[in-house]
Amino acid sequence: MATISSSISADFSGENGYAEIDWDNIGFSLTPTDYMYKMKCSKDDEFTVIEANLIPYGNIELSPAAGVLNYGQGLFEGMKVIRREDGKLVLFRPEENALRMKIGAERMCMPSPSVDQFIDAVKQTALANKRWIPPPGKGSLYIRPLLLGTGPILGLSPALEYTFLIYASPVRNYFKEGSAALNLYVEDQFDRASRGGSGGVKSITNYAPVLKPMTKAKDRGFSDVLYLDSVSGKYIEEVSSCNIFIVKDKIISTPTINGTILPGVTRKTIINIACDHGFKVEERQIAVEELLEADEVFCTGTAVVVVPVGSITYQGKRVEYHTTDTNSVNKKLLSTFVAIQNGQVEDIHGWLVEIN
Numbered sequence: 001m002a003t004i005s006s007s008i009s010a011d012f013s014g015e016n017g018y019a020e021i022d023w024d025n026i027g028f029s030l031t032p033t034d035y036m037y038k039m040k041c042s043k044d045d046e047f048t049v050i051e052a053n054l055i056p057y058g059n060i061e062l063s064p065a066a067g068v069l070n071y072g073q074g075l076f077e078g079m080k081v082i083r084r085e086d087g088k089l090v091l092f093r094p095e096e097n098a099l100r101m102k103i104g105a106e107r108m109c110m111p112s113p114s115v116d117q118f119i120d121a122v123k124q125t126a127l128a129n130k131r132w133i134p135p136p137g138k139g140s141l142y143i144r145p146l147l148l149g150t151g152p153i154l155g156l157s158p159a160l161e162y163t164f165l166i167y168a169s170p171v172r173n174y175f176k177e178g179s180a181a182l183n184l185y186v187e188d189q190f191d192r193a194s195r196g197g198s199g200g201v202k203s204i205t206n207y208a209p210v211l212k213p214m215t216k217a218k219d220r221g222f223s224d225v226l227y228l229d230s231v232s233g234k235y236i237e238e239v240s241s242c243n244i245f246i247v248k249d250k251i252i253s254t255p256t257i258n259g260t261i262l263p264g265v266t267r268k269t270i271i272n273i274a275c276d277h278g279f280k281v282e283e284r285q286i287a288v289e290e291l292l293e294a295d296e297v298f299c300t301g302t303a304v305v306v307v308p309v310g311s312i313t314y315q316g317k318r319v320e321y322h323t324t325d326t327n328s329v330n331k332k333l334l335s336t337f338v339a340i341q342n343g344q345v346e347d348i349h350g351w352l353v354e355i356n
């Protein structure tokens with residue numbers, strides 16, 4: 001396990017080591033924690049840091065002309081710190097999030113922190129909010145890094161000043177609550193991303209447009225929306241905030257990363273774990289018809305980890321999948337993933353980063 005060093009070593013934990021909340025009933029909504037991290041930088045080739053500090057969690061001041069407010073120049077990331085039974089506080093593949101932010105920043109004409117700066121800042125934020133990291137098995141501390149164009153800019157062009165901000169919130173384990181299977185609605189009116197657009201990066205501008213189809217689907221009792229490619233409308237892409245896989249005759253397939261789908265860290269990890277288990281994994285175009293004939297369908301993402309899909313509704317037709325089989329491929333992959341995180345299965349790929 002890699003260990004990373006931090007420039008701040010203060011211990012911000014409370015007296016009993018934990019914040020006083022009902023750890024058995026944390027949800028997915030925002031629970032503000034003590035500190036956030038703020039790094040101000042200017043736009044030049046070197047990503048010049050003007051100042052970087054841990055500060056009390058709270059509102060930030062922004063120019064009304066900030067690039068992010070006017071032109072949507074903003075990126076975000078999502079990752080988790082878990083507290084293990086052995087007392088270790090671990091991050092999972094944080095360099096993947098750092099690299100994804102770098103690639104996104106390049107697409108959005110923003111400077112970005114280096115991988116080391118990113119990981120160090122995430123570590124500082126997690127340690128400063130240590131008392132909010134749930135007890136083992138009760139959840140995780142969700143970490144939300146943001147990179148925002150905060151400099152004022154009137155004409156359409158990249159802002160001249162940027163803020164790298166990180167806040168955190170404890171969240172429960174999704175899969176602990178019976179892993180309610182997802183009922184997905186295949187959207188054929190609204191597209192999530194277009195060829196040559198920004199669907200492949202975690203730009204804030206990709207998320208508001210999915211609220212309408214998502215809300216409509218939720219109002220009709222669905223869990224979320226599955227999007228199709230915007231060119232032919234024939235191939236599946238991804239869900240509003242997770243990637244999708246199908247299993248047919250023990251072969252696992254997932255849509256290819258082609259610029260319109262977010263390259264999920266969990267997706268990449270699940271492909272690795274599946275290969276380690278000896279499964280054949282294909283990254284390719286998947287027609288909706290194939291999805292409807294699959295043996296299993298599941299989604300992956302930082303929040304849900306691996307969650308089975310219970311039904312798909314497409315053009316008025318609903319197909320249901322068995323989700324209670326304990327020998328299913330998705331359950332096997334999820335249990336290996338969790339066992340690696342918890343230290344019960346050897347971390348042969350070096351995915352865990354211990355922060356304490």
Ligand SMILES: Cc1ncc(COP(=O)(O)O)c(C=O)c1O
Nearest residue numbers: 241242243262264265266301302
């Ligand atoms: C659109 C979209 N797809 C997929 C994912 C899953 O990515 P990850 O596994 O890195 O959380 C996310 C979540 O970040 C997302 O927002």
